[in-house]
């Protein structure tokens with residue numbers, strides 16, 4: 564028996580859950596405040612890193628590998644290429660690099676282990692001093708978020724049992740009765756509701772669930788690499804420095820610039836205000852990346868921006884919350900949700916459209932953020 568599912572949001576979790584529900588034969592209404600595909604919703608730049616290796620975490624590594632394969636299937640389903648497999652490099656102390664490569668191979672992935680000498684020979688424009696090693700995942704890389712979401716929306720528009728309600732804000736969600744109220748007064752009724760409105764979901768959540776959601780603000784820098792390094796950067800994978808906290812470099816891909824961010828520029832805040840990066844936070848990032856990128860300085864920076872994310876489980880666990888008998892909310896986690904979204908979407912579709920059968924896809928667990 565087909566279910567009627569209402570999905571609130573126009574980001575990756577809303578759209579991919581809608582796709583999964585439709586593939587299972589259900590009727591879906593998607594309500595988004597903006598236009599359907601909304602890669603800018605979280606304002607984290609146009610591209611996202613997808614890497615499988617989560618050092619010392621076999622569960623998260625296996626989940627990220629499954630997500631990688633599902634993104635490739637989605638490219639075929641949606642008839643669009645949006646996964647640039649430029650590779651992903653995780654820089655670690657040498658012993659951790661050996662363990663990480665073994666972990667990835669055991670999970671079924673491929674890994675190339677790089678020594679400190681190999682790392683600096685291959686990427687002289689990255690300053691990995693201190694005898695560090697690395698794991699290179701040649702099949703991982705960067706998701707072109709806007710293109711992926713546009714492909715989802717285009718596909719959904721052609722499906723018979725889908726209604727896309729765009730440019731309409733949701734003002735209230737009652738998951739118990741399956742009711743969603745829109746700003747224009749319209750009320751939608753369904754069998755199940757997914758609240759996937761990103762960081763702004765908090766104001767639509769029941770207080771006891773909203774109280775568990777931590778809101779973060781994170782600064783990042785858009786950069787133009789020096790002309791003489793352009794060729795080197797064109798062959799640079801996405802980079803995660805696991806040695807200095809969560810430092811992330813999204814390489815220049817598909818016309819976008821280099822994007823830099825770090826856990827050092829992430830802080831807990833009370834509410835969503837503007838997206839302007841203050842001078843203090845820009846300097847925090849500039850100092851951090853001066854140690855990572857030889858020659859880096861303010862002249863590289865073309866723009867700085869702040870983005871918001873939420874987390875139900877800063878200490879690890881599923882990034883979802885049950886809302887009554889027939890509703891779920893998902894957190895817009897700050898570092899991994901986009902890459903893992905196909906798995907989250909699959910498990911949410913199973914839960915929204917039927918009793919959580921033992922065969923239902925498990926909700927991926929997130930390791931503590933850091």
Ligand SMILES: Cc1cc2nc3c(=O)[nH]c(=O)nc-3n(C[C@H](O)[C@H](O)[C@H](O)COP(=O)(O)OP(=O)(O)OC[C@H]3O[C@@H](n4cnc5c(N)ncnc54)[C@H](O)[C@@H]3O)c2cc1C
Nearest residue numbers: 572573574575576596601607612733760761899900901902
């Ligand atoms: C700085 C930063 C870097 C990141 N880097 C990565 C990365 O490299 N890899 C990765 O996997 N993940 C990364 N992420 C995380 C990832 O981008 C987000 O977690 C993910 O995009 C969240 O998707 P979402 O669908 O939950 O929410 P969003 O993308 O925030 O979408 C929410 C949607 O809900 C809509 N909406 C809001 N309120 C309402 C309302 N009242 N009514 C109707 N619609 C509404 C919005 O318009 C929007 O369409 C990063 C996040 C940040 C902040």
